[in-house]
Amino acid sequence: MxxxxxxxxxxxxxxxxxxxxxxxxxxxxxxxxxxxxxxxxxxxxxxxxxxAPSKKPRGKAAAASPKKPAAKKPAAAPKYRDEAGNTWTGHGKRPNWFKAALEAGKTAADLEIKN
CATH class of the missing domain: 1.20.5 (Single alpha-helices involved in coiled-coils or other helix-helix interfaces)
Structure with missing residues (x-):
């Protein structure tokens, strides 16, 4: 039925x-x-x-939240820099300035910071 x-x-x-x-x-x-x-x-x-009393979530939200906050990692040293001073570590999504430089004919090696 x-x-x-x-x-x-x-x-x-x-x-x-x-x-x-x-x-x-x-x-x-x-x-x-x-x-x-x-x-x-x-x-x-x-x-x-x-x-001090904390304002922690209760119920399902509390069960999903971690017990301890994750330890913060130190900021990575920048690997790429352009003429305007924009920097990028090479991790994560490519920033717009980096993509624009590549489209303009630069290579990743051109933008790499030399030690």
């Missing part, structure tokens, strides 16, 4: 309401367990959250 779009949408809405109710029930249980653990161990907000 073929179902109509309206029937499927109704079923989706019903399941969404059930999921939200179940999530709310689970959250209340989690909060109770957390409060019990905090009370049992005598934890302070400082011990739990550090110096």
């Amino acid at each position: 073929a179902r109509s779009l309206a029937q499927i949408q109704s079923q989706i809405d019903k399941l969404q309401r059930e999921a939200e109710a179940l999530r709310a029930k689970e959250i209340s249980g989690v909060v109770v367990r957390i409060k019990e653990a905090i009370s049992h161990y005598g934890l302070t907000p400082q011990e739990l959250f550090g110096d």
Whole structure:
């Protein structure tokens, strides 16, 4: 038996309401367990959250975000330079000035910074 779009949408809405109710029930249980653990161990907000409360995302966004920020790599030394002083490391997308210089007849070797 073929179902109509309206029937499927109704079923989706019903399941969404059930999921939200179940999530709310689970959250209340989690909060109770957390409060019990905090009370049992005598934890302070400082011990739990550090110096300042952070504004971290909650829910799915928090699960997708990394635990530690990636260490920043030092900036790479430029490998190419034009007469106007524009530079490029040779990594990533070619900048417009580099493409324009190539179209104008220059070669990558002409733009390479010589040590």
